[in-house]
Amino acid sequence: MTRRHVAAAATDAAHCRMQIGSLTPPNDQHRVLRVLSLGLRGRNSQNGIDFEQGSSFIEYDDTAEERYIQQLQIEVKALREELTASEMRNKAQQTELQKFQDTASFAHASPQEQARTFGELKLKLVECEEQTKAMTRERDASREKTVAIRTQLQDCMQKRDEQAHTIAELREEVRRLQQQQMQRLSHENTGAQSPMAGATATLPAASESAKFQHMLEMAIKLQAEAGDLDLLPSEPIIMASPTSGSATVPTVVTYDEFGFPEPNLPQVPLGILNTMARERDMEPEWAKFMTEANSLDEIRYRASSQKVKDLVRRGVPSRFRGELWKQLVRDVSAPSRRSYPPNHFAQLREQNKGKSSPAIRQIEQDLLRTFPSHPDYMTMGSDRIQSLYTVLSVYTWHDQLLGQDIGYCQGMNLIAAVLLLYLDEEEAFWGLDAIVGRILPAHYFDKTLIGALTDQRVCHELFVERSPKLAAHLRAYEVDPDMTIFQFMLTLSIDVLPVFTAVRIMDSILLEGNKVLFRYVLGMFKALEPDIMKLNDRSALLSYIREACQCVYDVPLLAKHAFDGLKYFTSRTIDDKRQRHQELVCREQEELQATRRRFNSSSA
């Protein structure tokens, strides 16, 4: 079935390409390429070729749109000319008026005659003035019309860009899926497995081809929609990769901005592109803000302001993230840092080199399973793994000094690894200290986990309050959201959402504290609610929630649900709930211990 599709698409694509090649001026290709390039940076050259073809295709598609825009432009021009003409007329009238006045003042006739002429002139003057007023009104009206048309024009252009975007995305997805498909086929044929393929080919065949099928349907549907809008000719949207037909497709794994292999699920790129587009829009604001806020004091001052919160919530362009985190970590960890010598980190590292402890052994076990798909985190010898080890092990010694009884807790490896994506070892260490010691409530990672367990329950309660329908639905099928919630709280979303998204949530956590976590959990469920409500099977629900979380890439949408979609709630609300639940958690733990003791003694 899919093979047939690929072949059909290949023929159609070849046909398209022939037409496109002869029709599109290269300059336009260039422009569209630039529009698309942001979301698609870092792809291999083969993709580049595809995009060029893709973009030229779009230009060609949009001739109707282009014609409409041109028409509008002509209209604007005509109106502008009319405006100039009426201004000229106005001027002529005024000159005439002046002439009359002159005549009146220089008249040497008899006083009566003068008075009469003067009266006539006055009348004329009034008439002229009225005419001028009318013309001014006319001018204003046409000005308004111009503005309206300009807006319309902009809307049209935006719409066209959006369409082009969607089409390019779809094409890219289809291409990627086809590639996967072929990869898998060639895999099956040859039985050979390259090490890279192992990292990506985790989808079982059936679900993969189902997804492919889904993609095709989606593409066809969108194409139909585009056809309705009269933006596209009737050629199929699907293009095969250039080497279609032959089984020698090279294994291609692309990597994202953090070095992770790019996800291969169909929903992914849409959300990523949305996020990237938003961040691109935020670029000027951030550029301005970061040049203003270059001192620690200023960030600290700004951190408390709604303006900065909004700025961060709306999205931080990646190139500013490192600097922002550095400043925020410095700020949050400052009180803790003051009680240690400036070289605290290096000192701890050197003093404890080569020492071992139960916590260190646990860290060692977790290193390679932190980001198993990331090439930099795959072998013990890699720099990133060494940095991760350093940060986590130094933290255990630091923790000993603090007497928090944390040592190492599974989950901290993820947090440290994410910090290390943007910070150096020492900064990441202080970042971890800031998160564990200041941003999160006490006992989050210690042996009791009381903090995290409490937050899980608080969040569950909020979830039931804010999404009562969804909560009831899950309860009806005995699906417990607690596991997702707990994992989300404990790993600051890193273990639940894609790293792409978790990194962006970290922006807000570092700035606003752990309260935003509640918002993001609730927002995530809100975003998934319509789809979850459609499922009426326990297993399907459990799997869906897990998988859907890993496809949350649209950060602006998530933030919209988390911040705009949720009614205001205060830290006070959370603190009150926390107090109540913490008591319950403590009591339950004591009971558990007691049961354990009873059981142990009876079985002994």
Add this chain to the structure above:
Amino acid sequence: MAGAYNYTYIFKYIIIGDMGVGKSCLLHQFTEQKCTRRSLSPHSWLIALTPLVLSLEPASSRHVCGQKIKLQIWDTAGQERFRAVTRSYYRGAAGALLVYDICRRSTYNHLQSWLNDARNLTNPNTVIFLIGNKSDLEAQRDVTTEEAKQFADENNLIFLETSAKTGANVEDAFLETAKQIYQNIQDGSLDLNAAESGVQQKSQSGSVPLSEKAPGKSGCC
């Protein structure tokens, strides 16, 4: 896809044991193998592995004793402090895989405490399977097969040594557990109507009568 619903029972499993004994690897070995070998099957599920904290519920459908049974496997975090959290996942487990590392005696010594939790927090009919993992590392063996066997006998557990690395015995461990659960259903010792039996029956299926028990080796389709 209709295929996803084509099974008679769902069994809930949990995997427990100390950190680093290879719980997630066992699961991975079991499910991944399925992916490659059964690429033509319509029942393949996306197996997502989270080696951290609590990995939930990859599920797979297998033929056991002629029945299609979907396994809902809950991986748990092994770090001691997570035991307070994971205990809520014991509830309603039909099978528990209790894993230790044959090269680390400490993981074997902790078995009693894990077993206590499992007995304490699951129903009396939960099938508990003892797994001595990393049998490929014979040279570093720290726990003999005999003593583990004895421990298993004393505590009425089924026992196998496996290697998540080579895949030896891994599938058997998962399937033997399922067979045992199925037998318990057959002889009536496991009451499906009881709360937290850990077994869900697909009422709509009906295509495979319960009594029609295929003899012989279970294995894969």
